[in-house]
Amino acid sequence: MTFLDIRNVSKHFGSVAAVSNVSLEIARGEFVTFLGPSGSGKSTTLYMIAGFFEPSAGDIRIDGAGILGLPSNKRNIGMVFQRYTLFPHLTVAENVAFPLRVRRRPQAEVARKVEEMLALVRLDRFADRMPAQLSGGQQQRVALARALAYDPPLLLMDEPLSALDKKLREEIQAEIRRIHRETGVTILYVTHDQEEALSLSDRVALFNHGRIEQVGKGRELYEQPSTRFVAGFVGHSNFLDCTVAARNDHRADVVFPDGSRLPGTPVHRGAHAGAAAGLMIRPDRVRIGARGAAATSAGVDAVLSDATFIGDTFHFVATTAWGAPVSIRVPASAPMPHQHAVGDRVRLSWDPGQARLFDN
Amino acid sequence: MTVIDAATSTPPHAPSASSRRAARGLAAVMPAFALVSVVFVLPVLALLLRSVLEPQPGLQNYEAFFASTTYLKVLANTFLVAGTVTVVTVLLGFPVAWFLAIAPAFWSRLLFAIVILSMWTNLLARTYAWMVLLQRTGVVNRTLMGLGLISEPLPLINNLVGVTIGMTYIMLPFMILPLHATIRAIDPSVFQAAALCGASRWHALTRVFLPLTASGIAAGALMVFVMSLGYFITPALLGGTSNMMLAELIAQLVQSLLDWGLAGAAAVVLLTVTLAIYAVQLRFFGFGRAAG
Amino acid sequence: MLLDFARLGSWRLLLGLIAALVGAFLLLPIALIVALSFGSSQWLQFPPPGWTLRWYEELFADPEWLGSFLTSFQIAVVVTVLSVGIGAMASFGLTRGEFRGRELLRALFLTPMILPVVVLAVALYAFFLRLHLNGTFIGFVLAHLVIALPFSIIAISNALERFDRDIETAAIVCGASPLEAKIRITLPGIRLGLMSAAIFSFLASWDEVVIAIFMASPDLQTLPVRIFGTLRQDLSPVIAAISTVLIALTAGLMALAALLRKDARS
Numbered sequence: 041m042t043f044l045d046i047r048n049v050s051k052h053f054g055s056v057a058a059v060s061n062v063s064l065e066i067a068r069g070e071f072v073t074f075l076g077p078s079g080s081g082k083s084t085t086l087y088m089i090a091g092f093f094e095p096s097a098g099d100i101r102i103d104g105a106g107i108l109g110l111p112s113n114k115r116n117i118g119m120v121f122q123r124y125t126l127f128p129h130l131t132v133a134e135n136v137a138f139p140l141r142v143r144r145r146p147q148a149e150v151a152r153k154v155e156e157m158l159a160l161v162r163l164d165r166f167a168d169r170m171p172a173q174l175s176g177g178q179q180q181r182v183a184l185a186r187a188l189a190y191d192p193p194l195l196l197m198d199e200p201l202s203a204l205d206k207k208l209r210e211e212i213q214a215e216i217r218r219i220h221r222e223t224g225v226t227i228l229y230v231t232h233d234q235e236e237a238l239s240l241s242d243r244v245a246l247f248n249h250g251r252i253e254q255v256g257k258g259r260e261l262y263e264q265p266s267t268r269f270v271a272g273f274v275g276h277s278n279f280l281d282c283t284v285a286a287r288n289d290h291r292a293d294v295v296f297p298d299g300s301r302l303p304g305t306p307v308h309r310g311a312h313a314g315a316a317a318g319l320m321i322r323p324d325r326v327r328i329g330a331r332g333a334a335a336t337s338a339g340v341d342a343v344l345s346d347a348t349f350i351g352d353t354f355h356f357v358a359t360t361a362w363g364a365p366v367s368i369r370v371p372a373s374a375p376m377p378h379q380h381a382v383g384d385r386v387r388l389s390w391d392p393g394q395a396r397l398f399d400n
Numbered sequence: 401m402t403v404i405d406a407a408t409s410t411p412p413h414a415p416s417a418s419s420r421r422a423a424r425g426l427a428a429v430m431p432a433f434a435l436v437s438v439v440f441v442l443p444v445l446a447l448l449l450r451s452v453l454e455p456q457p458g459l460q461n462y463e464a465f466f467a468s469t470t471y472l473k474v475l476a477n478t479f480l481v482a483g484t485v486t487v488v489t490v491l492l493g494f495p496v497a498w499f500l501a502i503a504p505a506f507w508s509r510l511l512f513a514i515v516i517l518s519m520w521t522n523l524l525a526r527t528y529a530w531m532v533l534l535q536r537t538g539v540v541n542r543t544l545m546g547l548g549l550i551s552e553p554l555p556l557i558n559n560l561v562g563v564t565i566g567m568t569y570i571m572l573p574f575m576i577l578p579l580h581a582t583i584r585a586i587d588p589s590v591f592q593a594a595a596l597c598g599a600s601r602w603h604a605l606t607r608v609f610l611p612l613t614a615s616g617i618a619a620g621a622l623m624v625f626v627m628s629l630g631y632f633i634t635p636a637l638l639g640g641t642s643n644m645m646l647a648e649l650i651a652q653l654v655q656s657l658l659d660w661g662l663a664g665a666a667a668v669v670l671l672t673v674t675l676a677i678y679a680v681q682l683r684f685f686g687f688g689r690a691a692g
Numbered sequence: 693m694l695l696d697f698a699r700l701g702s703w704r705l706l707l708g709l710i711a712a713l714v715g716a717f718l719l720l721p722i723a724l725i726v727a728l729s730f731g732s733s734q735w736l737q738f739p740p741p742g743w744t745l746r747w748y749e750e751l752f753a754d755p756e757w758l759g760s761f762l763t764s765f766q767i768a769v770v771v772t773v774l775s776v777g778i779g780a781m782a783s784f785g786l787t788r789g790e791f792r793g794r795e796l797l798r799a800l801f802l803t804p805m806i807l808p809v810v811v812l813a814v815a816l817y818a819f820f821l822r823l824h825l826n827g828t829f830i831g832f833v834l835a836h837l838v839i840a841l842p843f844s845i846i847a848i849s850n851a852l853e854r855f856d857r858d859i860e861t862a863a864i865v866c867g868a869s870p871l872e873a874k875i876r877i878t879l880p881g882i883r884l885g886l887m888s889a890a891i892f893s894f895l896a897s898w899d900e901v902v903i904a905i906f907m908a909s910p911d912l913q914t915l916p917v918r919i920f921g922t923l924r925q926d927l928s929p930v931i932a933a934i935s936t937v938l939i940a941l942t943a944g945l946m947a948l949a950a951l952l953r954k955d956a957r958s
Contacts, residue, residue: 090865113864113873125862129880139866142876183862190867425789432782432801432841439838440804443819444812492714499711502697507708511715518718520942522899524919525935529721531927532728532736539724539738572718588695601694601703609694630808632902637923647810654814655906667811674808 043068043226044089044194049098051084051250058084060250061098066228068193071220073229073237076247077273082230085247086196089228091115102194118187118195118225122202124179126171132182133158133167139190157185160219177208181215188223197229201236213240234274238262246270266308268398271320278326278366279318280340281400287313292397294319297362302338304392310399321395323369328356328380329387339389342366344382356380358388448671451664461665471649475669478646481560481635482628485567486621492568493575494617500576501583519573527637530566531557534638558640566638567628574627575620582616619681626677630670646670722939729932736927747933757918757934764915767829768897771836775893776886778837779844780879786845787852798845805842809902812838817906827909835907836897843892851885852878884952891949895942 044066051059059081066072074082087093089100091112100107107115126135133154140150158164161181171179180200187195197216201209217240220227231237237244238258245255246269254266258274265271272279282294285301292311293303302319311317331341342358345365349355349372356368366388380386451461465471496515500508518526533539534556541553556562590612594604632647639645644652646666653663697704724738729747731740751757786798804812816835817826825831859881863873879886901916908917915934922931 092861111864111870112861113867113869115865116867117865119862119865121858121862123856123858125856125859127859127863127877127881129883138863138868138876142863142866142868142872186862186866425785425794426791428781428785428789429797431778432845433797435778435834435837435841436801436804439816439819439834440812441800443815444807447811447815447818450818492710492717495707495710496714499707502695502700503708503711504697507711511711514715514719516946517939517943518722520895520946521722522916522935522938522942524901524916524923525725525938526721528919528923528927528931528935529725531923532932533721533724535927537735542738569717569721572714583695586695591694591696601701604694626806630810632808632810632813633920637920647808650810650814651906654817660818663814667814670808671811674806678806 041067043070043103044228045099045101045104046085046089047099047101049085049088049095049100051081051088051093052096057250059088059095062247062250062252063098064245064252064255066226068226069224070243071227071229071241073231073241073244074247075231075234075237075244075273077232080247081250082232082245082247083198084250086198086228086230089194090117090119090196116190116192118190118192120180120183120187120195120197120200122199124171124176124183124203126174126179126182126186128171130171131167132163132169132171132174135171135182136186136189139186143190153189157189158182160188160222161185161215175208176204177212180204180212184216184219188219188225193226195225195227197227199231200229202231202233209236216240238274244274246273248273264308265320265396268318268320271396271398276323276367276369277320278323279320279398280360280364280366281362282317282319282397284311284313284315284317284397287311292317294397296340296360298340298360300340302340302392302395304338305395305397306393307397311397316400318398318400319395320398321366321390323355323367325390325394326366326368327389328358328368328370329389331385331387338392339387342386342388344380344384344386347380347382358386360388447660447664448668449664450660451662451668454661454664461661462668464662465665465669471666474644474646474649477560477643478629481564481567481645482625484564485571485628486625488564488568489571489575489624490617490621493572493579493620494613496572497576497579497583500580515573515576518569519577523570523633526570527566527634530562530569530638534562534565557638560639560643562638563635563643563645566634567631570631570634571624571628575624578620578623579613579616582613586612615684618684622677622681626674629673725932725935726939728929729936731929731932734929736929736932747929750930751933751937754930757915757930760913760915760918763912764898767832767836767914768894770833771840771897772890772894774833774837775840775844775896776848776889779841779889779893780848780886782841782845783848783852784874787849788857798849801845802842804838809839813903813906816903820907826907827912829912831907832904832912832914835903836900839900839903840893840896843896844889847889847892848882848885851882855881884955887952888949891945895945 042065046062046064046066049059049062050057062081062085064072074085076082084093088095089107091107091110094108126132127138130138136154136157137150140153145153154167155164158167161184163178163181163185166174166178166182171182174182183200201212204212213236216227227241229237229240241258243255244258244261246253246261248269254261254270256264261270261274265274268279271277280296282296282302284292285295286293287307290306291304292307292313293301294305294317295301305319327339328344329339340360342360344356345359346357347354352372354370354372356370358366358368360366368388452459454461496511500512500515502508503511535541536553536555536557538556540556541550544550545553556565586609590608591604594608599607630647631645632651635645635648636651639648647670650663650666650670653659653666694700700707728736728738728740730743730745731737732742732744732746733740782801786794786801812835820826820831820835825834855878860873860878863877864870868876899916900914901920904914904917905920908914913921919931919934922928
């Protein structure tokens with residue numbers, strides 16, 4: 041059952057299309073993230089829902105009712121901003137009370153709701169503080185309490201954690217997940233941080249050049265990227281130039297520039313026989329073997345050009361015979377890596393089912 | 401792409417339609433615009449126009465102004481005083497600004513407070529103080545005579561000496577404050593770098609410090625000069641009737657001689673010089689300094 | 693090293709000496725007036741032969757001085773209110789509007805501050821002659837408003853530019869109408885700018901003398917006009933007394949402004 045319905049929405053600034061024909065249906069209580077690089081249209085789409093921009097075309101409906109034409113203050117939407125937007129001259133409690141006061145709610149209800157919201161974000165002891173006395177993380181939690189105080193059915197969050205350091209970010213992500221569970225509010229979350237998107241949301245909509253490239257659960261985006269952009273943006277990837285030698289329904293055989301041939305790579309679309317293509321393989325799916333010994337398994341020859349130990353993993357870079365760098369990650373707990381040193385001639389292999397082929 | 405980035409990097413501002421926002425912004429400036437137009441632009445333009453319209457259309461007022469040795473002397477006095485005041489305020493203001501920027505907190509705060517207090521003390525009160533100090537039997541003359549340095553009181557008032565002293569007093573803060581900001585903005589490590597390069601203290605001053613503060617000195621000097629040109633009160637009270645400055649002349653022409661045409665011409669001369677100097681300042685230092 | 697006081701060596705003495713002399717130069721005239729206002733010498737001898745409150749008694753007993761004081765105060769208060777109101781509107785328009793010629797307009801609004809005030813005084817005198825506004829309360833208010841407005845616009849525009857506009861947007865998303873958000877959130881948010889606009893506007897009017905000299909009538913004289921007129925005749929110690937009152941007032945307002953700034957920083 042669709043709660044928020046974004047239908048064929050476009051937004052042009054002069055001759056520039058910031059958002060092109062974006063459609064998305066979001067169910068009540070869902071947590072959806074708009075992920076994408078800056079300038080991809082994710083924030084613009086959010087601002088159209090908030091009412092800061094009117095779309096050039098398309099429609100946005102909440103619970104079946106069109107919201108376009110309603111000013112922001114009549115949309116009854118909650119929002120947490122990228123920068124700290126607490127009202128600097130009001131206490132924490134007064135900040136949370138503000139949306140209730142402009143709605144002329146009775147004093148008793150305001151007091152009860154403020155208490156409830158501050159308890160929700162675990163800042164009850166800070167009710168009488170001024171915003172300037174709070175840390176950045178605390179300020180964003182108050183902003184969250186303020187945005188939820190009037191029980192809006194939809195909460196928009198515009199990169200709310202980008203000003204915080206990594207540790208604090210992870211802490212508040214956990215808070216946001218908990219609050220989402222406890223309140224059941226529908227959340228639309230904008231971020232350019234793919235880890236944040238994957239860890240927070242039920243579904244991720246990946247934006248690029250004003251369009252949605254793919255929508256799905258985080259794991260789907262990671263494991264079954266439908267475009268080269270998705271594959272490159274979500275998680276780390278290697279792209280190896282190759283030519284499609286043969287192709288059947290869902291799989292293709294490819295030939296690398298050094299002549300080595302690899303059968304059975306899955307194809308989503310495109311990649312006709314004879315076409316130049318890019319083979320995507322995740323660094324953690326590449327195996328390193330000794331040259332010659334594993335010639336039976338499909339793969340390519342390479343020379344190790346860099347090895348780094350980064351705590352829980354080894355990070356290798358191998359250079360193929362035609363000069364393409366391949367990044368490889370091996371868990372430090374795996375028995376193998378210490379056998380390899382920079383300069384070793386190795387064979388890189390992988391399960392063909394874990395690679396994917398995209399048009400160049 | 402850049403357009404998209406600009407549109408999305410910070411949230412736009414509700415309410416939406418940009419044409420409505422523009423219209424609203426324009427409406428908000430209208431009271432100020434009406435006030436400044438009617439009570440400033442219109443009267444000033446009218447005055448300037450009178451210089452070429454009264455008593456009859458033509459340039460005779462300008463001819464009269466520039467043909468009269470009296471008026472040319474007034475112009476010369478004005479530039480002489482403004483120039484002297486500017487030079488003295490630079491010479492005194494620079495070390496003071498330097499001191500303010502680096503002295504121990506207590507002393508720099510104390511001096512800063514004195515500068516601010518003197519700047520904001522009522523102009524007439526300050527001018528009165530100098531009238532008292534500089535008069536024939538005033539503190540300055542009595543002190544100098546008491547020390548045996550002079551036998552007769554010096555004529556320090558009702559002449560350009562008095563005007564220059566009083567104006568220097570008034571203009572000093574306008575030199576010190578911007579220069580102080582300029583010096584504060586210099587990264588001290590440039591002097592460490594200069595020292596490591598082998599520069600002596602004198603070299604560091606002349607080759608590094610002064611060039612780095614040159615724009616601040618020039619901006620402050622232009623401001624002091626242009627403010628001095630048009631000053632009225634201090635010359636009127638500390639100066640003599642025989643050595644007028646331009647602003648006094650304009651006032652006299654209107655109040656005593658009722659010669660609006662000539663007053664308009666003198667005003668045009670004053671405004672032209674003022675605006676020319678501000679144009680120089682704007683060209684080289686930007687509007688912020690000119691306005692601030 | 694040139695910016696490190698402790699390492700200036702012998703130059704430190706020179707710099708300190710000049711600073712001390714200039715400090716004395718700036719402070720002594722003010723101190724002198726205050727001292728003379730309590731001195732018993734009619735001829736302003738210094739040091740005074742004795743101390744007295746006579747000049748203050750004369751000052752406060754004179755209805756003309758009190759009248760001028762009141763006139764100046766009333767004008768300054770009205771100017772302050774209008775200057776902050778009009779200045780706030782103009783600042784919103786200038787910092788947030790998107791119409792053409794905004795920078796030009798800002799420059800126009802600031803021009804009265806940088807042009808020689810004597811030109812404006814003479815021009816306004818002529819203009820107000822036709823409108824019969826010379827020597828009227830409204831005339832004084834209008835003229836001083838033009839002088840005070842640039843101070844308001846600078847102070848409020850600066851505050852508005854520093855105030856994160858997303859905060860106002862957040863209030864609107866919370867359900868406040870744009871006007872309500874401005875009044876309940878943005879104005880309190882820039883209150884320090886508004887207050888310094890008020891202080892500077894007040895002082896601009898309160899201390900204004902050049903325009904007032906031209907516009908004043910025998911019936912309506914601001915305090916500076918009366919001081920100026922008196923000074924042209926003699927250097928009465930009463931002027932020292934009134935100057936001292938003015939200095940105290942200014943110092944008080946400046947201290948208030950400093951406190952506000954300190955408050956803003958903490």
